[in-house]
Structures are given as structure tokens and as C-alpha cells.
Amino acid sequence: MFNLKEIIRPNVLKMKAYSSARDEFKGTAEVFLDANENNLGSLAGENYNRYPDPQQKALKSRIAEIKGVRPEQIFLGNGSDEAIDLLFRMVCTPGQDSMLHLPPTYGMYEVSANLNDVQLDAVQLTSDFQIPVKEVLASIKPTTKLLFICSPNNPTGNLIEPESIETLLDNFDGLIVLDEAYADFANAGSWTKRLDEFPNLVILQTFSKAWGMAGLRLGLAFASEEIISFLNKIKPPYNINEATQKLALQALQHTEGLCDMVEEIVQERELLMLALPGLATVEKVYPSDANFILIKVKDADGLYNYLLDKGIVVRNRSTIKGCEGCLRISVGTLEENQQLLQAISEFR
Numbered sequence: 401m402f403n404l405k406e407i408i409r410p411n412v413l414k415m416k417a418y419s420s421a422r423d424e425f426k427g428t429a430e431v432f433l434d435a436n437e438n439n440l441g442s443l444a445g446e447n448y449n450r451y452p453d454p455q456q457k458a459l460k461s462r463i464a465e466i467k468g469v470r471p472e473q474i475f476l477g478n479g480s481d482e483a484i485d486l487l488f489r490m491v492c493t494p495g496q497d498s499m500l501h502l503p504p505t506y507g508m509y510e511v512s513a514n515l516n517d518v519q520l521d522a523v524q525l526t527s528d529f530q531i532p533v534k535e536v537l538a539s540i541k542p543t544t545k546l547l548f549i550c551s552p553n554n555p556t557g558n559l560i561e562p563e564s565i566e567t568l569l570d571n572f573d574g575l576i577v578l579d580e581a582y583a584d585f586a587n588a589g590s591w592t593k594r595l596d597e598f599p600n601l602v603i604l605q606t607f608s609k610a611w612g613m614a615g616l617r618l619g620l621a622f623a624s625e626e627i628i629s630f631l632n633k634i635k636p637p638y639n640i641n642e643a644t645q646k647l648a649l650q651a652l653q654h655t656e657g658l659c660d661m662v663e664e665i666v667q668e669r670e671l672l673m674l675a676l677p678g679l680a681t682v683e684k685v686y687p688s689d690a691n692f693i694l695i696k697v698k699d700a701d702g703l704y705n706y707l708l709d710k711g712i713v714v715r716n717r718s719t720i721k722g723c724e725g726c727l728r729i730s731v732g733t734l735e736e737n738q739q740l741l742q743a744i745s746e747f748r
């Protein structure tokens with residue numbers, strides 16, 4: 401049986417959330433002399449001399465509306481990379497606990513495990529990049545606190561079968577971190593609808609991909625109110641800066657453009673999927689539900705360097721186990737994709 405209190409680190413269980421004088425203060429005031437800010441103003445203009453809202457209330461309330469969850473089920477991070485790191489620090493005692501990930505997958509799970517001195521266990525995805533559920537269940541140890549699932553998976557691009565995710569959610573007493581960074585490009589909806597069913601589910605999303613705000617650094621974790629309250633306790637108080645809160649809130653008032661962008665990217669992806677297999681050097685094009693495509697080519701290093709010479713940067717994934725000979729290519733604009741296809745077709 402999953403019991404959150406049993407997996408939270410003992411020191412985190414004891415911690416109180418950081419709270420500023422301004423948080424605690426309930427009345428109205430005009431003179432703020434509590435946070436050692438520069439009350440004369442800011443060289444950056446506006447009200448950037450003031451610390452941002454540590455609880456990001458306005459932003460969370462808008463995100464809750466858009467995503468159909470309660471604000472108390474949302475954690476905001478400085479990119480979802482920050483949420484990944486905080487999840488380790490919330491449940492894994494360094495030098496003692498372990499995590500499980502399913503490569504080939506997003507590299508930050510491993511980086512964060514290493515950084516936090518958490519033992520890294522791995523079960524390789526199958527040849528069609530699905531989860532070997534029995535093997536994963538057999539690899540879970542008493543010390544396994546986190547299991548990372550990325551769907552659509554980076555760098556392979558495919559969605560993970562929902563039945564596998566559900567079986568793991570039902571049979572794992574640690575936290576399952578389901579990374580939906582690329583879910584907006586897939587036609588499968590989000591697991592946020594099922595949050596109330598699974599007390600051990602943490603869903604990651606990001607504004608860096610479909611929403612086009614990678615430079616603002618804004619990532620999300622959705623989970624039970626209890627899990628979110630622990631994340632809020634351990635986060636740096638001002639982790640989402642004022643410019644990000646302001647600009648993201650502005651952008652979220654006008655979401656009409658989002659569908660058009662996603663539609664265009666998906667359409668461009670499908671055009672690439674049609675064109676790439678016809679090129680002599682391309683051996684395999686993996687199906688994609690994301691905004692990138694994994695391709696297997698005859699000479700990955702050669703093509704990678706050739707494209708660099710042409711001023712086109714893609715990601716060489718050929719040294720990763722399970723992705724031998726593969727390049728990962730983000731879907732660009734129509735013009736960029738044509739440039740890419742032209743360059744690949746000229747490679748000898």
C-alpha cells in the first residue's frame with residue numbers, strides 16, 4: 401500500500417515551509433521594509449525591485465483553469481528540471497535510496513540521481529520502446545523511491561502504452577513520475593484527469609515545448625495536494641522570477657494561438673515522416689508523437705558533422721544504448737525542414 405508519509409525523507413517531514421513576513425501579514429500596507437529590497441526602484445524598470453510572489457497565486461489560478469485541476473495540485477518549477485531535482489530531495493535519502501528509470505530516456509533523471517547521491521537502477525525499454533512491465537516490477541527494491549516514465553518518450557518520440565503505466569501505478573509503493581513534456585503533440589490527452597485515482601502519481605509538464613516559453617523556465621508538477629505541499633516546503637522561496645510570472649500569465653490569457661502552433665508542428669512532423677524514409681542514408685524513421693523525430697542512419701557521426709558544416713544542428717544520440725546509429729531531429733519551420741531534407745539528401 402502506498403503511504404506518502406513513509407516515503408518522504410524524515411528531515412523533510414519535520415520541516416516547516418519558508419514563509420516571508422509578507423506571506424504572514426494579512427492586512428494592507430504601503431510601506432514595505434521587511435525584505436531588504438531597494439525601495440528606490442530598479443534599473444530593470446517596473447517593479448522588479450520587489451521579490452516575486454513565492455506562491456505564484458495568480459499564475460497557478462490561471463493554470464488550474466486551463467488544466468482542469470485545483471491550484472493546490474500544482475507545483476511550479478524553474479523548468480521541470482527543477483521539479484525533477486526536488487522530487488529526489490523530497491523522497492530519497494542520499495547514499496541510501498534508489499530510483500528506477502527506463503532508458504533510452506530523458507537524461508536529467510540520471511543527472512539528478514547522481515547529483516543527489518541516489519543509486520540509479522535501469523530497465524531498458526523493449527525494441528519498440530515500450531515498458532517491459534514484468535521486468536520493471538521485478539526490479540523494484542525496498543529502497544526504490546522513484547520510478548520515471550517519459551511519455552511521449554525523449555529521445556524515441558513514442559507514447560508509452562497506458563495499460564503499462566496503470567499496472568505500475570497500481571503495483572508500486574513509491575512515486576511514479578510521469579513526464580508529459582511532449583504530451584501536447586500527442587493525441588492522447590493527459591493523465592492529470594486521473595490524478596485523484598492515483599496517490600502515487602506525479603505528472604510533469606512544461607511551458608518549454610508546445611507553449612514556446614523555454615527561455616522563461618517554467619515547468620509544472622501535478623500531484624495530490626499532500627505531495628504538492630511537500631514540494632512547496634522544500635523549494636527555494638522565489639524559484640519563479642517576477643518576469644516569468646508576469647510574461648507567462650500574460651501569455652496564458654491568450655491561449656488561442658497554441659492550438660494553431662501545435663497543429664502546424666504536427667503537420668510539419670508528418671511531412672518529415674513522409675519525406676525522410678525516401679532518403680538514401682536513412683535506414684529507419686521511428687514513429688513520433690512528439691515535436692521531434694528519431695531516425696536511424698547509415699553513418700550517424702558522418703551525417704551529424706555534415707549537417708553541422710551546413711549550419712544545421714541536430715542531436716547525435718548514436719552513443720546511447722538502444723539508439724545506436726540514431727539522430728534526434730526537432731521539427732522546425734517549413735523552411736528549416738526543407739533545408740534539412742535537402743542537406744540530408746545531398747549527404748554521401
Ligand code: PMP
Nearest residue numbers: 479480481506554581606608619
Ligand atoms: N522532460 C523532458 C522529457 C524533456 O525532454 C525536457 C527538456 N528537454 C524536460 C523535461 C525539461 O524541460 P524544462 O525546460 O521544463 O526544464
